[in-house]
Amino acid sequence: GKTHYHDFVIQATPVKRLCKTHNTITVNGQFPGPTLEVNNGDTLVVNVVNKARYNVTIHWHGVRQMRTAWADGPEFVTQCPIRPGKSYTYRFTIQGQEGTLWWHAHSSWLRTTVYGALIIHPKEGESYPFVKPKRETPIMLGEWWDTNPIDVVRRATRTGAAPNVSDAYTINGQPGDLYKCSSKDTTIVHVDAGETNLLRVINAALNQQLFFTVANHKLTVVGADASYVKPFTTSVLMLGPGQTTDVLIKADQPPAKYYMAARAYASAQGAPFDNTTTTAILEYKTASCSSNCVKTNPVSPSLPAYNDTATATAFTTKFRSPRKVEVPTDIDENLFFTVGLGLNNCPKGARSRNCQGPNGTRFTASMNNVSFVLPSNFSLLQAHHQGIPGVFSTDFPAKPPVKFDYTGNVSRSLWQPIRGTKLYKLKYGARVQVVLQGTSIFTAENHPIHLHGYDFYIIAEGFGNFNPKRDTAKFNLVDPPLRNTASVPVKGWTVIRFVADNPGVWLMHCHLDVHIGWGLGMAFIVENGVSELESLEAPPVDLPVC
Numbered sequence: 292g293k294t295h296y297h298d299f300v301i302q303a304t305p306v307k308r309l310c311k312t313h314n315t316i317t318v319n320g321q322f323p324g325p326t327l328e329v330n331n332g333d334t335l336v337v338n339v340v341n342k343a344r345y346n347v348t349i350h351w352h353g354v355r356q357m358r359t360a361w362a363d364g365p366e367f368v369t370q371c372p373i374r375p376g377k378s379y380t381y382r383f384t385i386q387g388q389e390g391t392l393w394w395h396a397h398s399s400w401l402r403t404t405v406y407g408a409l410i411i412h413p414k415e416g417e418s419y420p421f422v423k424p425k426r427e428t429p430i431m432l433g434e435w436w437d438t439n440p441i442d443v444v445r446r447a448t449r450t451g452a453a454p455n456v457s458d459a460y461t462i463n464g465q466p467g468d469l470y471k472c473s474s475k476d477t478t479i480v481h482v483d484a485g486e487t488n489l490l491r492v493i494n495a496a497l498n499q500q501l502f503f504t505v506a507n508h509k510l511t512v513v514g515a516d517a518s519y520v521k522p523f524t525t526s527v528l529m530l531g532p533g534q535t536t537d538v539l540i541k542a543d544q545p546p547a548k549y550y551m552a553a554r555a556y557a558s559a560q561g562a563p564f565d566n567t568t569t570t571a572i573l574e575y576k577t578a579s580c581s582s583n584c585v586k587t588n589p590v591s592p593s594l595p596a597y598n599d600t601a602t603a604t605a606f607t608t609k610f611r612s613p614r615k616v617e618v619p620t621d622i623d624e625n626l627f628f629t630v631g632l633g634l635n636n637c638p639k640g641a642r643s644r645n646c647q648g649p650n651g652t653r654f655t656a657s658m659n660n661v662s663f664v665l666p667s668n669f670s671l672l673q674a675h676h677q678g679i680p681g682v683f684s685t686d687f688p689a690k691p692p693v694k695f696d697y698t699g700n701v702s703r704s705l706w707q708p709i710r711g712t713k714l715y716k717l718k719y720g721a722r723v724q725v726v727l728q729g730t731s732i733f734t735a736e737n738h739p740i741h742l743h744g745y746d747f748y749i750i751a752e753g754f755g756n757f758n759p760k761r762d763t764a765k766f767n768l769v770d771p772p773l774r775n776t777a778s779v780p781v782k783g784w785t786v787i788r789f790v791a792d793n794p795g796v797w798l799m800h801c802h803l804d805v806h807i808g809w810g811l812g813m814a815f816i817v818e819n820g821v822s823e824l825e826s827l828e829a830p831p832v833d834l835p836v837c
């Protein structure tokens with residue numbers, strides 16, 4: 292493969308949205324950031340220069356990073372942050388992945404504006420397993436705050452007070468026609484009548500799962516998270532933050548303008564959310580409108596209601612691999628992880644503005660009752676690689692400490708998360724199954740769970756409490772989809788499988804940003820195998836230290 296060199300300069304740039312200009316952290320002055328295009332098998336070398344006032348790291352979301360965990364990017368997991376004035380070069384090779392991924396800052400709140408698309412074309416000389424699209428367009432769904440997002444996210448992390456309400460959703464950085472001062476900058480995608488194009492849809496939003504649709508057009512799903520899927524046709528997509536979906540769209544409607552639109556899928560009952568709609572325009576270039584075609588107003592789509600779990604589930608359960616795949620069997624590690632929010636008592640003497648949960652509590656989140664805490668003086672990978680003691684422990688529980696009805700509103704005394712930096716150790720080559728069970732301690736909602744460094748098969752999902760006797764019968768061990776982010780349905784569960792063939796330290800977490808801040812994550816250590824080809828590479832010389 293080829294090697295592609297890029298410079299990413301992290302800097303504050305004035306960006307105007309919703310009638311106001313903010314000094315926004317960008318890459319190379321661009322918002323959203325640059326789109327990177329490579330072929331499967333190519334190497335990327337990205338020199339990140341931090342000219343902003345904040346620490347930063349960049350994560351290549353979904354890239355497997357075989358043996359190159361040092362380039363994965365999550366702050367204090369695989370590296371210390373790149374400090375202001377410093378730089379770090381990420382170097383990694385795309386191996387076996389084709390489709391759409393993306394990159395984003397993985398340092399506190401910065402991914403609000405520091406993100407972009409990573410497009411992986413087939414290996415040189417090879418073609419798509421579907422009709423060759425005329426054009427390809429990244430469609431990045433995002434969120435915009437009419438204030439500095441650092442304040443929004445800091446407050447949310449501290450208190451859990453209504454943080455999630457952004458001021459606009461965006462498509463390719465633009466709120467679109469339905470927002471004030473936005474229509475002249477609305478994203479427009481041009482098409483020629485009759486042609487088939489590929490939309491690479493990415494949910495880069497901070498805290499919101501989103502429905503996406505295009506008025507009057509059918510969408511044929513052909514890929515997700517840089518793996519091909521068995522094609523299926525739908526009128527609406529649902530993406531959790533972190534997920535990507537590639538769709539073919541045929542321009543088979545009367546030449547005109549059609550809205551593409553995205554709006555929240557907010558599964559949590561009673562929690563506040565942004566109920567606005569972002570739009571872009573699909574515009575037929577050959578529109579030769581005479582009398583009866585729409586000249587100025589784009590055709591409006593219909594989107595599901597914000598709480599339409601039936602539509603979201605119907606969509607997520609349609610995914611299949613294109614053909615029979617080798618799903619790991621004879622499982623070595625049978626894990627059961629709960630994912631959900633919770634409440635902790637506020638520390639004595641804390642100011643009440645820091646404890647905005649009910650009855651003097653604060654919001655928290657956990658997996659198996661452990662609220663994940665990152666170290667601040669080492670990265671976990673460095674501590675693991677150099678054998679530095681005291682940075683983490685390896686006693687992350689394989690099962691929750693107590694079992695209860697995860698779908699009911701149980702007493703919080705049953706479930707008081709403890710804080711800790713607990714990892715779970717996997718032998719090289721272990722065949723792993725993880726049941727991800729949503730809990731409903733304080734509120735029930737859908738959680739998009741992302742695993743770094745791996746793709747996994749989603750072999751089943753369902754509602755209620757996972758029941759091994761009943762639910763193993765539903766496992767798809769024939770053609771399940773390969774993903775890097777799985778939606779755990781509200782009051783439900785998802786089962787994933789993977790082979791631990793990539794040594795390193797790998798974060799698994801909810802991709803709703805505010806939930807990571809509350810502790811909804813853990814990390815796996817995957818040990819080296821016997822040969823050098825089964826072992827983590829040496830750290831790069833310019834790896835940032837804390």
Ligand code: C2O
Pocket residue numbers: 350352365395397533741743798800802
């Ligand atoms: Cu896209 Cu750990 O994240």
